[in-house]
Amino acid sequence: MTNDLPAWSEPFATGNRDHLGRRGPWGAVDRSWAFGDGTGRGLRIAIVDSGVEASHPAVGGRLVTSVAVERMGEDWSVVETDPLDVVGHGTASAGIIHALVPEAELVSIRVLGPDNRGNGGAFAAGLQWAVEASGASVVNLSLSSRSDAWFAPFHELADLAYFRNVLLVCAANNVSVASYPSLFASVVSVAAHDVPDAATWFYNPEPPVEFGAYGLNVDVAWRGGTRMVVTGNSFAAPHIAGYAARIRGAHPGLTPFETKSILAATADNAR
Amino acid sequence: MSEAREAAILQALEAVAARAAAAGRLEPAGGESVLQSVADAAVAVFDAVAASIALHDPAMDRLVIRVAGGPAGAGAVGLAFPSSEGIAGYVFTTGQPLVVSDVSADPRFDRATAETTGYVPRSILAVPILAGDASIGVLEVLDGRGQAGFGLRDLDLASAFGRQAAAVVLAGRVERDVTELLRLTLARLAEDPDADGAALDAAVSAIAVGLDGDDGAGLWALADAVARARLAAPDQVSLVVEILDALARRGARPAARTFRR
Numbered sequence: 001m002t003n004d005l006p007a008w009s010e011p012f013a014t015g016n017r018d019h020l021g022r023r024g025p026w027g028a029v030d031r032s033w034a035f036g037d038g039t040g041r042g043l044r045i046a047i048v049d050s051g052v053e054a055s056h057p058a059v060g061g062r063l064v065t066s067v068a069v070e071r072m073g074e075d076w077s078v079v080e081t082d083p084l085d086v087v088g089h090g091t092a093s094a095g096i097i098h099a100l101v102p103e104a105e106l107v108s109i110r111v112l113g114p115d116n117r118g119n120g121g122a123f124a125a126g127l128q129w130a131v132e133a134s135g136a137s138v139v140n141l142s143l144s145s146r147s148d149a150w151f152a153p154f155h156e157l158a159d160l161a162y163f164r165n166v167l168l169v170c171a172a173n174n175v176s177v178a179s180y181p182s183l184f185a186s187v188v189s190v191a192a193h194d195v196p197d198a199a200t201w202f203y204n205p206e207p208p209v210e211f212g213a214y215g216l217n218v219d220v221a222w223r224g225g226t227r228m229v230v231t232g233n234s235f236a237a238p239h240i241a242g243y244a245a246r247i248r249g250a251h252p253g254l255t256p257f258e259t260k261s262i263l264a265a266t267a268d269n270a271r
Numbered sequence: 272m273s274e275a276r277e278a279a280i281l282q283a284l285e286a287v288a289a290r291a292a293a294a295g296r297l298e299p300a301g302g303e304s305v306l307q308s309v310a311d312a313a314v315a316v317f318d319a320v321a322a323s324i325a326l327h328d329p330a331m332d333r334l335v336i337r338v339a340g341g342p343a344g345a346g347a348v349g350l351a352f353p354s355s356e357g358i359a360g361y362v363f364t365t366g367q368p369l370v371v372s373d374v375s376a377d378p379r380f381d382r383a384t385a386e387t388t389g390y391v392p393r394s395i396l397a398v399p400i401l402a403g404d405a406s407i408g409v410l411e412v413l414d415g416r417g418q419a420g421f422g423l424r425d426l427d428l429a430s431a432f433g434r435q436a437a438a439v440v441l442a443g444r445v446e447r448d449v450t451e452l453l454r455l456t457l458a459r460l461a462e463d464p465d466a467d468g469a470a471l472d473a474a475v476s477a478i479a480v481g482l483d484g485d486d487g488a489g490l491w492a493l494a495d496a497v498a499r500a501r502l503a504a505p506d507q508v509s510l511v512v513e514i515l516d517a518l519a520r521r522g523a524r525p526a527a528r529t530f531r532r
Contacts, residue, residue, distance in 0.1 A: 007424070007426075007427045009423045009424075009426075009427075013423065013424070050361065086355065086356060087356065087357070087358075087360065087361045089361055112355060112361070112364055112365065113355060142365075142367065143365045143366075143367055145404075146366055146401070146404050147404035147405075148404065149404070171367070173366065173367060174367060174368040174369075174398075174426045174427075174430070177366075177401070179366075192423055194422070194423055215423070216422065216423055217372050217420070228371055228372075228373060228374065229371070229372040229373040230369065230370060230371050230372065231369070231370035231371075231372060231421060231422075231423065231426070232367065232368060232369045232370060232426070233367075234367050234369070
């Protein structure tokens with residue numbers, strides 16, 4: 001186990017952000033240009049998580065598809081499922097994204113549940129479906145696999161997404177361990193900062209975790225039509241997914257790396 | 272050896288296995304008391320009302336609270352809950368730690384479970400207990416840090432406690448598993464007293480591999496493979512060592528993936 005890794009949120013903590021003070025050659029890029037009308041109209045965003053509760057007020061009726069990964073013998077297959085959330089976490093992500101891009105369509109891919117227990121195979125099958133079949137241009141992943149056995153399959157999927165013009169936004173694991181695909185170069189990797197503001201994000205020029213977003217004491221939607229106040233990198237990622245969706249909605253021709261560059265250009269430490 | 276003698280030996284082995292299992296339950300000592308001290312230390316460090324360590328029971332696929340510390344912790348020991356539901360279930364299945372700062376906002380938060388312990392927390396910090404790649408349990412800290420609540424750095428700090436708990440669990444594992452291996456082997460023998468050596472060997476092999484559950488660590492699968500290789504070709508042990516050595520070198524290589532600074 002790699003216990004000597006830095007805590008991924010550390011670069012974004014108050015008192016540690018001096019090294020983020022930088023300005024790229026981004027003079028002409030500001031958030032109003034980057035976001036356009038900021039509605040996410042015409043976009044689709046996939047949420048690979050514990051499911052999304054379609055009826056939750058925070059989701060705004062924008063959930064258009066709900067699938068789950070199920071075990072079929074040795075394989076995994078993706079099947080349509082009731083729009084429910086077995087934990088609440090996926091609904092929290094959906095609510096954060098919907099608040100940022102209210103007109104975007106949401107797709108839920110449930111990879112957690114009694115039958116798959118966060119299995120790497122289920123996660124990979126769900127991610128592959130998100131990239132190939134969901135129609136999403138942004139995929140939010142609040143989970144990642146720590147298993148070295150899954151390094152190569154997830155690397156392939158991250159490349160597949162990149163080549164298919166799908167942006168993967170991944171929460172870094174809160175525990176300082178290597179996890180995939182969150183630490184691959186082609187994805188947008190996110191940890192939490194400690195500024196109580198959803199509109200603040202930082203770009204960290206020292207990878208692997210390049211973005212810090214709102215993830216401390218976030219008021220989120222949860223299972224059963226409820227809300228909770230929560231902390232973790234997995235609540236920071238959907239904020240960046242939402243802003244990435246605004247950018248892709250306003251500039252449909254952008255590729256994932258161009259979108260990432262604009263996220264960096266519009267980060268608080270680049271302005 | 273006479274049949275009576277064989278039966279007597281079998282009976283003696285059964286008696287030993289029964290006592291080993293009973294003693295393990297009566298005095299889980301080593302492991303359990305260190306786990307308890309981890310929970311107690313978490314209570315002290317986080318100024319918490321309670322801290323608990325739940326471990327995964329693969330047979331029932333549930334999380335069972337093994338130890339708890341703090342004024343409100345005692346009632347929780349022995350409680351079991353599904354391994355894929357609720358806050359602890361999410362942390363266990365995803366390996367992603369989580370802080371919930373205000374659970375009272377959610378009336379459906381596992382209130383039934385919380386109330387059976389006599390304590391309903393306001394905030395929860397939950398981190399996975401990891402053995403290599405696999406989650407083997409969850410460490411939870413309830414209502415720590417006073418009014419300020421848990422911060423981001425607390426996730427890291429709690430993870431260190433999780434690593435301690437993992438080390439304790441793994442250290443006690445072989446001992447517990449050997450008892451179980453002996454018990455299950457004897458049960459198999461009792462089912463089929465006429466089984467020959469090859470059949471028994473295959474049975475022991477299957478039982479040993481089954482001890483791994485689905486945590487992905489594969490300790491017993493490895494032990495079984497090594498044991499079988501030694502039995503099959505005693506003069507080839509050095510070859511087995513060489514193969515393992517090569518695998519170890521390969522495993523130690525991916526420095527590019529560890530992001531050390």
